[in-house]
Amino acid sequence: xxxxxxxxxxxxxxxxxxxxxxxxxxxxxxxxxxxxxxxxxxxxxxxxxxxxxxxxxxxxxxxxxxxxxxxxxxxxxxxxxxxxxxxxxxxxxxxxxxxxxxxxxxxxxxxxxxxxxxxxxxxxxxx
Numbered sequence: 001x002x003x004x005x006x007x008x009x010x011x012x013x014x015x016x017x018x019x020x021x022x023x024x025x026x027x028x029x030x031x032x033x034x035x036x037x038x039x040x041x042x043x044x045x046x047x048x049x050x051x052x053x054x055x056x057x058x059x060x061x062x063x064x065x066x067x068x069x070x071x072x073x074x075x076x077x078x079x080x081x082x083x084x085x086x087x088x089x090x091x092x093x094x095x096x097x098x099x100x101x102x103x104x105x106x107x108x109x110x111x112x113x114x115x116x117x118x119x120x121x122x123x124x125x126x127x
Contacts, residue, residue: 008055009048010036015117016047019110046084053080054118063126065119073119074112075100081111 013036020032036044054077058065065073078100085096100108 005048005052006044008051009044011118011121012047012051012114013039013044015114016110018117019113020106022113023106023109025106042088046081046088049084050077050080050114051118054115055122058119058122059126063123065115070112070116071108073115074108077111077115078103078108 017033017035020028024032039047057076068076082097085092089096103111
């Protein structure tokens with residue numbers, strides 16, 4: 001049985017994998033493209049939480065997130081993800097909690113893709 005939270009996390013993960021496959025230079029690490037079923041529980045929880053944060057942000061802005069730049073959208077996803085890393089990992093590697101400017105371009109673009117994917121799905125359900 002799939003819960004709404006599970007579906008949201010799965011949607012986030014699928015958007016991440018699509019972004020990695022599109023934007024990662026070369027061959028991504030297997031953990032970057034592990035399907036939902038193989039994703040660790042903490043990461044599933046984090047994915048669902050960030051999906052929920054983006055959805056709420058889109059909803060409470062009245063859909064005006066469409067006016068944000070791709071960078072602003074990506075930064076929001078990245079910041080929400082960093083908070084989840086701190087929630088689930090006591091002493092994360094610095095690369096897990098890197099600030100926006102320190103992220104590789106493929107990851108910044110993927111984060112923006114994730115935001116836009118969630119944003120579009122929120123719009124479709126509210127139309």
